[in-house]
Amino acid sequence: MKTRKRWLTRNDLVGYLFSAPLLIGIFVFAIYPMIAALYMSFQQISSNAMSGQWVGWSNYRYVLSDNLFWQALYNTFYMGILSVLLGIGLSFILASLINGLKWELAKNVFKGIYFLPNVVSAVATTLLFSFLFFPGREGLLNYVLGLVNIEPIGWFTDPSYARFSIVMMSLWGALGYNTIIFLAGLQSVPRDLYEAAEVDGANWLHRWYYITIPYLKPILFFMLIMGTIGGMKRFTDVWLIGGTAGNPGGSLMTAVLYIYRNAFLASQMGLATAASYLLFMIILVLTMFLLAMNRRSGSVD
Secondary structure, three states: OOOOOOOOOHHHHHHHHHHHHHHHHHHHHHHHHHHHHHHHOOEEOOOOOOOOEEOOOHHHHHHHHOHHHHHHHHHHHHHHHHHHHHHHHHHHHHHHHHHOOOOHHHHHHHHHHHHHHHHOOHHHHHHHHHHHOOOOOOOHHHHHHHOOOOOOOOOOOOHHHHHHHHHHHHHHHHHHHHHHHHHHHHHOOOHHHHHHHHHOOOOHHHHHHHHHHHHHHHHHHHHHHHHHHHHHOOOHHHHHHHHHHOOOOOOOOOHHHHHHHHHHHOOOHHHHHHHHHHHHHHHHHHHHHHHHHHHHHOOOO
16 A cells, blocks of 8 residues: 655755744745835825825826936936946956966955955945045045146035046945956966967957956856946945935935935835835846846857
């Protein structure tokens, strides 16, 4: 007589028991808040109320018709695109230079130097760059510019320069991490390919274009995706520099700062959650677009 197979074995129960804390944590702190926020986005609800009035798509229509929201999106894309493109380009150059060093000790020293800003807090970084970009001749950068007879620049006080100043500050903090990732990718490229290409007469540009770039393509798209997500969620640095108004002149108003203003200053949690889901959809579309580009470009086997 055949024995009936049990659906759950003892090992299965033990496995579920050990994974239960993680699954419960994901549901309580991730899935449930997302569902609750989606429900709140269709309500008119204040931050100190437990329930609100159902208003349907009114919150989404209001956010999409709000000029401040579109200005915040423009600032977010402006700073995000610059940060990603400049960050990837500079980190790739630094990684290539470090990888070309012959002494292993020199490589380790430079890796430590460039990675050091990643362990510095955002507040400390902001204080440092506030001193460097201080308006007038008191600022270190303006003092250096004064030595060549260039007038002081309001790096954080002039709307024309504020966004680019934030980009430079973010580059200083994120450059080391990207450099380490690129360096790991460069060290994984087989040396035999470079040697064979050199024998065939390929110069450094050909070797870089036909060998290095194809092998680093997965890392490049990883950097693009993570940089895009991080750039669309920009909040800490612009809030520390420009406050909740995104000063100067609203040039530092980002999408997340717009959400923060509606949620905690205007006490409009419905509008804030609606803006959050619009931002989520934008990030989702951008991520899917980059993943589709990665699949179409193929990868090196």
